[in-house]
Amino acid sequence: MNLKLKQYINGQWVDAKSGQTRDIINPYNQEVVATVPEGDDADAKEAIAAAREAFDHGEWATLPAIERSQIVRKIANFIERDREELARLESLDTGKTVEESRGDMDDIAGVFHYYADIGDKNGGEMIESPMPNSISKVVHEPVGVCGQITPWNYPLLQASWKLAPALVTGNTLVMKPSEITPLTTLKTFELMEEAGVPAGVANLVLGSGATVGNELSSSVDVDLISFTGGIATGKKIMQAASSNMKNLALELGGKNPNVIFADADFELAVDQALNGVFFHAGQICSAGTRLIVEESIHDDLVNALVERVKQFKIGSGFDDDTQMGPLISAEHLEKVEKYVERGIEEGATLAVGGKRPEDPELQDGFFYLPTIFTDCTTDMDIVQDEAFGPIITVEKFTREEEAVNLANDSIYGLAGGVFTNDIAKAERCAAKMRMGTVWINEFNVYFPHAPWGGYKQSGIGRELGKLGIEEYTETKHILQNVKPEPLNWF
Numbered sequence: 421m422n423l424k425l426k427q428y429i430n431g432q433w434v435d436a437k438s439g440q441t442r443d444i445i446n447p448y449n450q451e452v453v454a455t456v457p458e459g460d461d462a463d464a465k466e467a468i469a470a471a472r473e474a475f476d477h478g479e480w481a482t483l484p485a486i487e488r489s490q491i492v493r494k495i496a497n498f499i500e501r502d503r504e505e506l507a508r509l510e511s512l513d514t515g516k517t518v519e520e521s522r523g524d525m526d527d528i529a530g531v532f533h534y535y536a537d538i539g540d541k542n543g544g545e546m547i548e549s550p551m552p553n554s555i556s557k558v559v560h561e562p563v564g565v566c567g568q569i570t571p572w573n574y575p576l577l578q579a580s581w582k583l584a585p586a587l588v589t590g591n592t593l594v595m596k597p598s599e600i601t602p603l604t605t606l607k608t609f610e611l612m613e614e615a616g617v618p619a620g621v622a623n624l625v626l627g628s629g630a631t632v633g634n635e636l637s638s639s640v641d642v643d644l645i646s647f648t649g650g651i652a653t654g655k656k657i658m659q660a661a662s663s664n665m666k667n668l669a670l671e672l673g674g675k676n677p678n679v680i681f682a683d684a685d686f687e688l689a690v691d692q693a694l695n696g697v698f699f700h701a702g703q704i705c706s707a708g709t710r711l712i713v714e715e716s717i718h719d720d721l722v723n724a725l726v727e728r729v730k731q732f733k734i735g736s737g738f739d740d741d742t743q744m745g746p747l748i749s750a751e752h753l754e755k756v757e758k759y760v761e762r763g764i765e766e767g768a769t770l771a772v773g774g775k776r777p778e779d780p781e782l783q784d785g786f787f788y789l790p791t792i793f794t795d796c797t798t799d800m801d802i803v804q805d806e807a808f809g810p811i812i813t814v815e816k817f818t819r820e821e822e823a824v825n826l827a828n829d830s831i832y833g834l835a836g837g838v839f840t841n842d843i844a845k846a847e848r849c850a851a852k853m854r855m856g857t858v859w860i861n862e863f864n865v866y867f868p869h870a871p872w873g874g875y876k877q878s879g880i881g882r883e884l885g886k887l888g889i890e891e892y893t894e895t896k897h898i899l900q901n902v903k904p905e906p907l908n909w910f
């Protein structure tokens with residue numbers, strides 16, 4: 421592996437101060453693929469100090485935006501150049517198929533290109549001032565030092581949504597990737613160094629959430645914390661961030677409904693219901709794990725899904741014909757198993773799956789069979805809780821209003837889908853569904869131009885699109901009196 425297995429602090433590649441290391445495990449066979457430094461709060465403090473110094477006294481924040489855009493463009497180009505190496509690293513870390521990882525790398529390069537395109541077009545605006553003899557303008561400035569914390573399921577994709585807008589707007593940052601999937605983020609910090617990001621501007625600390633993540637969230641020298649991960653962690657971060665009233669951007673979990681009407685294109689709905697859940701073994705925040713199906717097609721749809729699921733090719737992400745890889749870890753596999761046990765206890769019917777595969781070749785990996793539960797109701801934990809595994813729950817409805825009410829009956833509000841050939845009905849449902857993204861006759865599509873984020877407990881703020889850049893800027897009103905005169909009031 422041609423990769424510096426170090427942290428990157430103030431332009432230097434360094435080990436953890438404590439000397440501790442962590443083995444990175446391939447979830448397909450539990451082999452150690454790399455050993456990386458295990459930083460802690462001492463490393464985080466040093467990185468925050470470097471980012472603070474670079475922001476307060478360096479040139480990055482005041483560089484012409486076009487120069488920062490050019491550096492962000494170079495990062496995009498380097499990601500395209502090293503696409504195959506990055507995709508393979510991502511699959512080694514996560515177990516997802518290399519084909520999926522290649523798609524991720526294309527999306528990631530697209531994110532850096534998008535922010536390079538728009539980063540120098542955020543120049544503010546003149547206001548028609550109601551005050552005579554004045555000039556009133558609104559400008560956008562970088563927030564300052566940003567702490568960025570990412571999860572293991574889309575390690576580099578989620579990192580790119582934070583790195584590109586933060587850099588292009590002139591912030592400095594400290595990133596902490598998930599401790600179990602740091603390799604592509606490490607590689608990207610090499611690419612950022614090659615692209616000319618100055619020392620101290622972008623820092624990488626590896627280690628756990630309880631140490632490095634908590635330091636980033638609570639430090640009074642960090643101005644913004646951008647976090648992608650689970651709700652429980654998001655709540656802890658929110659509390660820690662109150663230390664200095666940090667700006668907060670939270671991209672949290674989802675339990676996403678996919679509403680299928682009887683008048684939908686049946687084959688399309690089946691195909692998208694599968695795509696919506698089983699990519700990356702269901703470990704997707706926006707996975708459409710809650711199928712809400714019109715009663716008249718329920719049995720046919722479930723039968724079609726079950727037949728297709730039985731044909732899935734499960735295996736190594738590095739085999740060309742693999743459709744679904746393993747779960748991320750032994751701990752996560754156990755969580756998914758407990759969730760299925762709970763579904764059975766609650767009275768749901770297991771239509772397919774519900775266990776680990778018996779294939780002898782898969783016994784060293786963290787595999788779980790694609791699983792479908794029927795006879796589900798909204799009061800069940802398996803319908804309400806995010807399992808983050810290859811599991812679908814199916815609920816029935818008879819009326820449009822009932823379908824929308826079921827879809828909204830959740831603490832989450834990340835994403836959802838509607839399948840129907842009646843576009844007026846689809847639009848009515850989309851308008852009433854309380855989610856940050858609603859897909860019509862589509863599922864799980866995202867691109868850099870459109871904002872992404874959650875309603876309700878699925879998060880605060882938006883990444884991607886123009887809003888994604890606003891997260892990383894403060895807005896300032898500057899008023900100039902061009903003919904100042906004393907008020908003579910006092």
Ligand SMILES: NC(=O)c1ccc[n+]([C@@H]2O[C@H](COP(=O)([O-])OP(=O)(O)OC[C@H]3O[C@@H](n4cnc5c(N)ncnc54)[C@H](O)[C@@H]3O)[C@@H](O)[C@H]2O)c1
Pocket residue numbers: 569570571572573574578596597598599627628629630632633634637648649650651653654656657671672673674704705706806808834873874878879
């Ligand atoms: N909304 C989105 O766009 C989106 C995208 C991807 C994943 N997710 C969500 O992420 C979750 C899965 O990821 P995960 O298991 O890595 O989540 P997680 O919350 O366990 O961990 C995410 C990150 O937070 C860190 N962390 C843990 N405890 C912390 C603490 N006390 N303080 C600061 N940082 C801490 C972890 O080390 C990791 O880097 C799912 O809920 C999924 O829905 C959401």
Ligand SMILES: C[N+](C)(C)CC=O
Pocket residue numbers: 573574577703704705706866
């Ligand atoms: C946001 N997304 C869909 C790329 C990954 C969610 O886990």
